[in-house]
Amino acid sequence: MNWIELRALNNLYLNGEIKINDTLTKSGEINYLINSLRILDRTHNKLFILEGFAEVYEKDYLGKYNRYEAFLLDNELLKPQLRFEEFDIQVLIGIKEDMGNGNLEPLREQIIKNEATVRIVSLMFFKNEKYLLGKEALINTVKLLLDIEELADDKDLQYKYVLECKDPNCIVLCENIDFLKRPTLVRTNNIELWYAGGKNVNKLDFSDTRGLRIYYSCDWDYDGLFIIYPLVKEKIPNIKLLTPNGTPKGIVETEHNSKWESIKDRNIEYLLTANQLDIMNDLIKSNQWIIEESNDLLDMMKIEN
Structure with missing residues (x-):
């Protein structure tokens, strides 16, 4: 609506x-x-x-x-010509709340420093790099809430975003931006978070893990497991996939776009542990997926370690 x-x-x-x-x-x-x-x-x-x-x-x-x-x-947005989708308003409320509690400040600083494009910000908050394109009113509202004057208007996706901590003992590369908007717990536990932008993994060719252990956190759906994770694994061979602990959701009921497809030509069994393989097969059979941000990241790390 x-x-x-x-x-x-x-x-x-x-x-x-x-x-x-x-x-x-x-x-x-x-x-x-x-x-x-x-x-x-x-x-x-x-x-x-x-x-x-x-x-x-x-x-x-x-x-x-x-x-x-x-x-x-x-936020002085209630105008007669307003046509925002309900999803847009929900995302904007989330940005406002995260700005209010300070969770977005490190990310905001990097958006400014890295001269982020509209596409990058669109991918961060709307999980689709093209979603904001051509939506001037929505772009202006995002800039207003982030307190950012301008966004770069090119198609360069060469930056990764990093939530740093003082003495990291490991790195978690996240498929989505959500965990980077909650900095307190990961910083307290010496975890550095990276966000490269979903499928945009070519920039990882230039990444330096500095000898730290590195893990991958993602949506447990077709795109996350069969497309993005193998691409990431090619770039960073020593990366380990975290085992999810979130509650599965129905793909149909959540109107999710990444649907389980034929997996005959995409063998990833060698990339998964036996337990992870069981979880994936159960999700496929029940036509469900696990949303990355529904997981407890610290618990996933404790189990891994």
Whole structure:
């Protein structure tokens, strides 16, 4: 859903009916409430509520709408032309919260120092290097929340991002940026974190582990295990894959894009321990995956050591 749909549902809750527009006509969420739940109906130019709408809205929509609206108001983003997706707003709230508690300051400094591109920042926060391209309002909001004046507008992905600590005893290369936004625990435990940007591993040809043990943390899905990890292993042969401890999630229910494909032509058994192989096979059979940030990184390290 985008903000127009969210706002329309709130107006329906408050007023009982609203004028319909092209966005609402094409809305999958609105059509679900009309055709499946049968708690909305429409004429040629209006939407109006039916019995049961208020209960469903209060249960499934009201709380998050109030949270989104408060965030947009507090940051002077609530404008008539706003079309942010719900996912966009959730990511922006996360950036705001991480900036507020100081977790993003080391990363922000590196973004400025390394002259990060729009693509790099897009990959960091939206897990897709192309997501922000062409979305000027969203780019400007990200810069506003990060307190950064400009982002480089090239396609250079040669930088890796490092969360340093004073006396590291090992390195963990992360597929995603999330662990680097939580610096306190890893620094307390002398763990240095690297983020190279998912599949963008060519820059690792120039990396120096300084003789430290190095581990790999990733999403346990097709891309993470069958595509990215083997590429990383080619660049850093002594890297070890961490065994996940997060709760598996359904690929379908989470609308995840990395789906298990045929693995006959991609033999990675030699890269996994027997226990890791069992976990992967169970995930494939149940059509599930394990999100990297759902793992307890310190527990994964304790088991490895």
